[in-house]
Amino acid sequence: MTKNRKIIIGLGVALVLTAGVAGVARAQSGAVSAALASGDVGEQADGYLGFRNPPSAALKAEVDAINIKRRAAYTDLAAKRGVSVSDMAAATGCQTLTSKVGPGRAYRLTDGVWRVREGSAPVPKPDYCPSVG
Numbered sequence: 001m002t003k004n005r006k007i008i009i010g011l012g013v014a015l016v017l018t019a020g021v022a023g024v025a026r027a028q029s030g031a032v033s034a035a036l037a038s039g040d041v042g043e044q045a046d047g048y049l050g051f052r053n054p055p056s057a058a059l060k061a062e063v064d065a066i067n068i069k070r071r072a073a074y075t076d077l078a079a080k081r082g083v084s085v086s087d088m089a090a091a092t093g094c095q096t097l098t099s100k101v102g103p104g105r106a107y108r109l110t111d112g113v114w115r116v117r118e119g120s121a122p123v124p125k126p127d128y129c130p131s132v133g
Contacts, residue, residue, distance in 0.1 A: 032062050039116055042106030043096050045126050047074065047089030052106045052114045094129035098122070 032049075035041035040053045041063055048067045055063065070092075071085065078088040101107045101123050108114050110126045117123055 029062055031059055032066065035059055035063075036105060039104065039106040042108060042114065043093070043101050044108045045090065045093045045097060045110045046086070047091075047093035047096065050108055052108075090126075090128065094125055097125050097129070 032041065035055070036049075040051065040055065041049055041059070042052050044050045048070060049063050051060070051063070070089070074088040074092065075085050078085045081088070097107060097109075101117050103117050103119055106114055106116050107123055109124065
């Protein structure tokens with residue numbers, strides 16, 4: 001873990017989402033919403049959406065567009081805080097895994113393995129995520 005990532009986590013991941021990244025995460029079409037609900041697309045610890053199953057060209061284009069918007073938001077926030085874009089994205093990924101992955105939704109941790117959240121069990125978070133939130 002980099003020193004900057006520790007600083008970001010120490011500042012509190014909630015600050016990241018209140019700065020506008022949450023709006024980017026919600027800006028999705030019906031096709032993306034359906035793919036998230038079915039588990040074909042899921043949230044990743046790196047702060048981006050990923051494909052659990054091979055996507056159609058149209059779905060891939062939509063998810064890529066969302067990820068480009070997320071990267072732009074992370075880049076802006078990273079510049080304001082003087083940290084790397086990947087650290088900012090990972091900090092947001094911590095919050096997303098906690099608050100946006102509902103039961104039956106797919107997610108991928110830093111080990112690269114896709115999982116599906118079962119019931120009300122919490123999603124495990126990477127070691128660099130804060131233990132609260």
